[in-house]
Amino acid sequence: MNALIYYAFAVLVSLMLSACNVAPWERGNLAKPEMAINPNVQHAAFREHVFESKEASSGGIIGSGGGCGCN
């Protein structure tokens, strides 16, 4: 019985956590430049190009955009 209660509680908590979404109109703070994963996109692209040339490999690099969520 106790196991069932704990299981139900765990399910409830996980469901509640999944409800913590940020609505599109609430992304003002996420859209600030300092919130961008990569604040200088052009500089990062240049470094990425150099890295790819040196390592003879490409891809696996993420973080080119911010958190605006527009479009």
Place this chain on the structure above:
Amino acid sequence: MRNSILFVFFIFFLSPATKAIEVNEMAVSCPATLESTKNPLSLKKYLGKVIYLDFWASWCPPCKKSMPFLNALRNKLHDQGFEIIAINVDEDSEDARKLLEQFPVDYVIAMDPHGVCPKKYDVKAMPSAYLIDKQGKVRKIHLGFRSSDEHEIRSFVTQLLNEDKNKEGIN
């Protein structure tokens, strides 16, 4: 204990979900404040006009991009009964005011820093536009804004403006 868990489950699942405004439903008013007069926004006042209800924010690049086009469209078609109501959803309305000082627009601006209006309409993206016909019915929901959308928006607004003219012609 068991009853209390069941109770929490019921509260969680039966809590009122936001009812989104869909196409072909009547547009509803919401508690936004008109920037020009500081009065509450009332959509009823605009019955008989074609309305472009726009949700925008100063931090949203496509919103800024849409402003010159929307202003030009509004000024071109205003005499025919077209109006744009742009509800700003910035948490700090001052951000929007600063932007409007830089890029002034002629259409109606309303402020909703608490996000009640977008919640009521269940806005899916920024910007989102609800095209409302003369009877107050939402006829199209346009998400986002790209330059390539301009033609589509202009055509649809013109179509809505001509609807009653056509009816008058039939009657």
